[in-house]
Amino acid sequence: MTATLSCTGLSKRYGDILAVQDVGFFIEKGEAYGLLGPNGAGKTTAISMLVGLLQPDAGSVQVCGHDLAADPIAAKAKIGYVPQEIALYPDLTARENLRFFGRLYGLPRRELAKRIDEVLDFVGLSDRADGKIDTYSGGMKRRINIGAALLHRPQVLILDEPTVGVDPQSRKAILDGVEQLVADGMSLLYTSHYMEEVERVCKRVGIIDHGRVIAEGTRKELVSTLGSADRVELVLDGDLDVATEKLRAVQGVTEAVRAGTSSIRLIVNEGSHLLPTLIAAVQGIAVVTAVEVIEPDLEAAFLHLTGNKLRD
Ligand SMILES: Nc1ncnc2c1ncn2[C@@H]1O[C@H](COP(=O)(O)OP(=O)(O)OP(=O)(O)O)[C@@H](O)[C@H]1O
Ligand SMILES: [Mg+2]
Numbered sequence: 099m100t101a102t103l104s105c106t107g108l109s110k111r112y113g114d115i116l117a118v119q120d121v122g123f124f125i126e127k128g129e130a131y132g133l134l135g136p137n138g139a140g141k142t143t144a145i146s147m148l149v150g151l152l153q154p155d156a157g158s159v160q161v162c163g164h165d166l167a168a169d170p171i172a173a174k175a176k177i178g179y180v181p182q183e184i185a186l187y188p189d190l191t192a193r194e195n196l197r198f199f200g201r202l203y204g205l206p207r208r209e210l211a212k213r214i215d216e217v218l219d220f221v222g223l224s225d226r227a228d229g230k231i232d233t234y235s236g237g238m239k240r241r242i243n244i245g246a247a248l249l250h251r252p253q254v255l256i257l258d259e260p261t262v263g264v265d266p267q268s269r270k271a272i273l274d275g276v277e278q279l280v281a282d283g284m285s286l287l288y289t290s291h292y293m294e295e296v297e298r299v300c301k302r303v304g305i306i307d308h309g310r311v312i313a314e315g316t317r318k319e320l321v322s323t324l325g326s327a328d329r330v331e332l333v334l335d336g337d338l339d340v341a342t343e344k345l346r347a348v349q350g351v352t353e354a355v356r357a358g359t360s361s362i363r364l365i366v367n368e369g370s371h372l373l374p375t376l377i378a379a380v381q382g383i384a385v386v387t388a389v390e391v392i393e394p395d396l397e398a399a400f401l402h403l404t405g406n407k408l409r410d
Contacts, residue, residue: 100163102127102176102285103148103254108157110143117143119309121157125254130276130286132300133311134293134396140309141289142182145258148287149179162253175203178252182259184239188232192223192242195231196249203250210249217245222271237268244272254285261295273299293397303396307404320399329392330364331357332376336384338362344379348372 104124110117118140125131133141146152148159150170159166164173186195193214200210218224221241231239240260247255257276261269276299280286290296296303297317304311305320313320334341342362346354350372353365366372370391377386 101125101160102129103159103161103287105144105148105159106157108144108147108159109155110140110147110152111155116309118147118154121306121309121311123304123311123314125285125287127253127285128280128283129302130280130288130300132296132303133287133289133306134291134296134303134400135289135306136291139291139306141306142258143309144306145179145256145287145289149177149256150174175250176253178247178250178255180240180244180247180255180257180260182262184236184243186231186239186242186246189230191228191230192218192234192245193227195242196246199246200249205250213249213251217248220248220275221245222275235265235268237264237272240264241268241271241275244275248279252284254287255279256287258289259291260288261290261292293395293400297396305396305400305403313399313403317396320396321394323399323403328366328368328370328394330366330373330376331390331392332362332364332386333360333388334362334380334384334386335360336380338384341380341384344383345376348375348379351376 101124106122108121109119121144123131133144135141143152147154150166150173159173161173162176164176166173187198190198196214196217197210200213205213218227221244223238223241226234226238231242234242244257244260260272264272273295276286276288286299288296288299302314302316303320304314306312313323338356342354342356345351345362345364350367351364355363357363364376373389373391380386
């Protein structure tokens with residue numbers, strides 16, 4: 099099976115700065131791939147080469163079997179690109195903006211009118227369609243920008259930090275919409291420095307730092323590079339000293355300590371799987387009234403791999 103989007107050996111230098119170095123990855127049909135990296139990591143530079151806006155110093159890009167350099171028109175027709183900076187005409191209405199972009203894609207007038215209605219409905223802005231863009235919030239503008247990228251029914255949607263500076267309502271609309279597109283078979287490249295968004299939306303993640311993809315995998319695979327176990331906190335009623343001893347004896351529990359008058363903290367492997375066993379182990383001694391499993395996350399993996407925090 100051909101990947102919807104793939105790149106190999108992508109590199110770009112700006113003077114002394116190697117903004118992107120030997121970047122390669124692939125995205126299957128219907129797959130959501132995340133590029134997670136801090137400010138200045140090279141995300142926008144990499145994307146600009148993937149969508150044909152920036153000439154790479156080295157490397158190649160394939161979109162649905164079309165080589166971007168050899169056959170740019172066919173390749174670009176399969177891509178929907180939502181840039182980091184909003185690109186809309188403030189004096190035009192949302193509908194007029196969409197009409198403008200739709201014509202750039204060469205959509206016939208009839209079909210375009212229908213697609214505009216569909217896209218406005220999809221981004222949840224049908225009722226505001228005839229308002230000027232400069233009366234829109236940042237989040238609403240972003241949603242129209244995403245709509246513009248969908249007009250020509252691309253195979254892969256490329257989003258560059260789509261929720262930066264966006265109100266919570268629009269953020270939710272964007273994330274829900276993106277998940278729906280992927281569920282319907284769209285391939286997705288999602289870049290962000292928000293770990294929780296990438297964790298939610300993407301099945302596979304590439305961690306990018308100083309222009310290089312330094313690790314790649316599912317959330318689980320990346321987090322397993324930490325080699326650390328889950329933390330579990332139990333709140334209990336009963337004899338906590340005896341309960342602590344019992345819990346410590348459970349296979350998979352590497353540590354159990356009392357925390358305050360009503361809690362026990364544990365370090366366990368595969369915490370959520372072990373919960374029933376933990377609860378059973380204290381039966382007759384204490385009653386578990388609350389449970390919290392604190393799993394290691396991508397932020398922890400990123401920290402481990404780069405020695406840096408994701409956010410400044
Ligand atoms: N046009 C340019 N000229 C010179 N240097 C550039 C240019 N564009 C980007 N850079 C540099 O290349 C590196 C990568 O920048 P890029 O914008 O790709 O990062 P990013 O991961 O998108 O960051 P952000 O999260 O801030 O958007 C940075 O060091 C940046 O300063
Ligand atoms: Mg950027």
